Amino acid sequence: MSDTGNVSGSRASGNASPPAAATAAAQTVSRPRLLVVAALLVLASLVVGVLVGRVTSGSVAPTPTELSAEAGFARDMQVHHGQAVEMALIVRDRSTDPAIRLLALDLATAQTQQQGQMFAWLITWGLPQTGREPEMQWMSRPVIDASAGHDDHAGHTPGEPMPGVASFEQMQELASLTGVEVERYFLELMIVHHLGGVEMAEAVLARSTNPLVTDLAEGMVRAQSKELDYMSELLAERS
Amino acid sequence: MADNTSATPGSGSGSGSGSANSLTIKQQREKRRGEKVAALKVKQARAKRNQKLGLAGAIVGGVAVVGLLVGIVVTSATPPVDPATIEIEGLQTFDNIDSVHVQSTVEYEMTPPAGGPHNPSWLNCGTYEEEVPAEYAVHSLEHGAVWVTYDPELVSGADLETLRNAMPNTYMMLSPFTGLDSPVVASAWGAQVALDGVDDPRLGDFIVKYRNSPNVPEPSGLCSQALDGPGRIS
Numbered sequence: 001m002s003d004t005g006n007v008s009g010s011r012a013s014g015n016a017s018p019p020a021a022a023t024a025a026a027q028t029v030s031r032p033r034l035l036v037v038a039a040l041l042v043l044a045s046l047v048v049g050v051l052v053g054r055v056t057s058g059s060v061a062p063t064p065t066e067l068s069a070e071a072g073f074a075r076d077m078q079v080h081h082g083q084a085v086e087m088a089l090i091v092r093d094r095s096t097d098p099a100i101r102l103l104a105l106d107l108a109t110a111q112t113q114q115q116g117q118m119f120a121w122l123i124t125w126g127l128p129q130t131g132r133e134p135e136m137q138w139m140s141r142p143v144i145d146a147s148a149g150h151d152d153h154a155g156h157t158p159g160e161p162m163p164g165v166a167s168f169e170q171m172q173e174l175a176s177l178t179g180v181e182v183e184r185y186f187l188e189l190m191i192v193h194h195l196g197g198v199e200m201a202e203a204v205l206a207r208s209t210n211p212l213v214t215d216l217a218e219g220m221v222r223a224q225s226k227e228l229d230y231m232s233e234l235l236a237e238r239s
Numbered sequence: 240m241a242d243n244t245s246a247t248p249g250s251g252s253g254s255g256s257g258s259a260n261s262l263t264i265k266q267q268r269e270k271r272r273g274e275k276v277a278a279l280k281v282k283q284a285r286a287k288r289n290q291k292l293g294l295a296g297a298i299v300g301g302v303a304v305v306g307l308l309v310g311i312v313v314t315s316a317t318p319p320v321d322p323a324t325i326e327i328e329g330l331q332t333f334d335n336i337d338s339v340h341v342q343s344t345v346e347y348e349m350t351p352p353a354g355g356p357h358n359p360s361w362l363n364c365g366t367y368e369e370e371v372p373a374e375y376a377v378h379s380l381e382h383g384a385v386w387v388t389y390d391p392e393l394v395s396g397a398d399l400e401t402l403r404n405a406m407p408n409t410y411m412m413l414s415p416f417t418g419l420d421s422p423v424v425a426s427a428w429g430a431q432v433a434l435d436g437v438d439d440p441r442l443g444d445f446i447v448k449y450r451n452s453p454n455v456p457e458p459s460g461l462c463s464q465a466l467d468g469p470g471r472i473s
Binding site: 033039043082086115 | 443447
């Protein structure tokens with residue numbers, strides 16, 4: 001019965017489409033299209049989500065890459081800190097002055113801890129501690145916003161030593177002195193060393209928006225600027 | 240029910256009133272029907288075309304979105320150079336190395352030593368013009384330093400200068416070593432590669448892979464303020 005009805009109905013469909021048949025037809029037409037639209041919506045929302053997440057959340061800063069300022073800073077500042085720690089330990093061994101020995105202890109422990117942070121960044125970022133290009137190369141690259149005035153230093157000339165580092169001969173000299181002489185020489189070397197450290201920290205602040213990196217760099221600028229004043233006082237007392 | 244009623248006028252074609260007049264009406268009906276069918280076909284064709292266009296558009300859009308996503312991921316994160324993925328031809332590695340402190344001299348299983356028992360004191364990193372005591376250098380390897388040794392008979396002058404310039408400033412020891420099987424050998428804690436010469440590209444790979452590695456027993460242990468070996472020049 002229903003068969004016959006349907007057949008005759010479809011023959012006559014030129015005049016009036018039977019509702020049931022029309023619905024079935026509409027379904028077969030729109031099912032794949034619906035799927036595609038749904039998939040598109042999912043993808044579009046993913047894209048929007050990723051973009052919004054990137055823009056709004058600082059914690060999803062992209063992982064720094066091999067040639068980034070962040071990686072260069074993490075490597076070179078570890079070396080820079082390493083020499084400061086070495087100088088502090090030398091003067092702590094060779095001086096009996098409580099103020100100098102306490103400053104040296106403060107500096108050596110604080111900078112060793114910061115070295116550890118930078119060491120761990122590189123591991124987290126999946127990068128080797130040693131770069132493929134010469135040290136300080138990252139500081140010869142352009143800043144993010146030249147008008148921001150973060151960094152007065154035009155950059156670093158490749159091949160020149162890291163700012164503020166003492167030479168091999170100066171380190172040998174430091175390790176040969178005692179008493180007020182080692183204190184004075186330590187203060188002179190460390191003041192120059194800190195000025196260079198501040199320069200490097202400011203250079204990465206001008207080249208990075210990664211909060212992990214900028215927070216530590218800002219802390220270095222604050223702490224080392226404060227220590228610069230203190231060391232100048234200590235040096236004046238010994239001149 | 241509705242089917243039957245609506246079908247009745249159309250299905251009356253074969254029944255009753257067979258006059259000329261009714262034929263014309265029938266022809267008119269056929270004509271009208273033909274027009275309707277044609278119109279319907281056009282409509283269907285258009286719908287089909289739109290559907291195809293829609294589908295094609297959706298596919299193109301989908302591909303574009305996927306492309307955009309892939310693009311974002313690729314550009315924002317160039318693959319990191321994980322040290323573990325750096326392949327070095329001819330690399331030898333040694334597992335389960337003893338790291339006990341001893342005051343005596345040690346017979347090492349590799350030449351030069353790439354780990355093992357060592358002196359409580361370590362060798363200060365730097366460039367040496369003379370041979371250095373291995374028991375101290377091995378301790379520095381344990382702290383993450385890389386030790387580059389060269390055969391002084393085969394490497395001198397400009398070649399030696401090239402080698403010295405290839406050394407990073409810290410966590411590196413460079414010294415002559417007699418009895419090497421190749422001109423230059425690079426060693427780290429538990430790893431070693433024999434190199435063909437001072438410009439062997441594997442030297443850079445080895446330094447990047449192992450210098451200051453987090454996988455040594457004492458990562459970032461000091462490489463200064465202990466023993467200055469003989470002939471240290473930097």
